[in-house]
Amino acid sequence: METPVDTSQIVQFAALDDLLALSRANSLWPLTFGLACCAIEMMAAGGPRFDISRFGAEVFRPSPRQADVMIVAGTINKKMAPAVKTLYDQMLEPKWVIAMGNCAISGGPFVFPGQYAVVEGVDKLFPVDVYIPGCPPRPEALIEGILALEQKLTGKRRWPVVKPPQ
Numbered sequence: 001m002e003t004p005v006d007t008s009q010i011v012q013f014a015a016l017d018d019l020l021a022l023s024r025a026n027s028l029w030p031l032t033f034g035l036a037c038c039a040i041e042m043m044a045a046g047g048p049r050f051d052i053s054r055f056g057a058e059v060f061r062p063s064p065r066q067a068d069v070m071i072v073a074g075t076i077n078k079k080m081a082p083a084v085k086t087l088y089d090q091m092l093e094p095k096w097v098i099a100m101g102n103c104a105i106s107g108g109p110f111v112f113p114g115q116y117a118v119v120e121g122v123d124k125l126f127p128v129d130v131y132i133p134g135c136p137p138r139p140e141a142l143i144e145g146i147l148a149l150e151q152k153l154t155g156k157r158r159w160p161v162v163k164p165p166q
């Protein structure tokens with residue numbers, strides 16, 4: 001009797017979840033939204049010098065209903081926090097959050113005993129997927145954050161990790 005041909009080595013079908021994750025990871029649409037000085041670095045990342053369109057993430061959307069990633073770039077004052085939370089709530093699932101800079105991560109340089117005006121980290125308002133430290137982080141750091149988010153979605157690193165020389 002003839003042995004059936006094993007086609008698994010010839011034809012492979014990606015699982016739909018993998019395909020969706022790959023599509024999402026390569027077309028992250030950030031919300032057009034900045035809070036303070038870190039937003040200038042975010043804008044620079046969208047310009048021709050750093051060009052995040054190489055990573056499919058340059059389509060900054062003016063409406064939260066069209067965006068799937070919120071880059072929280074700047075200080076979140078308590079007065080501003082309800083508006084930031086509303087924008088997050090208006091984004092459709094699936095959605096992700098990048099905390100860019102020390103202010104978004106922990107309140108940054110505005111945290112001191114007795115301060116009453118600043119939210120000490122955007123994760124006090126909603127979940128954060130990627131943290132990018134710095135005051136401010138450079139555009140390259142934001143690109144690294146986007147790559148880290150892609151890796152979270154696909155489980156794979158798109159860009160090879162270059163190990164420093166020993």
Ligand code: SF4
Pocket residue numbers: 036037038039073074075100101102103104108109134135136137
């Ligand atoms: S982390 Fe530094 S650069 Fe970024 S918003 Fe705060 S003070 Fe400005």
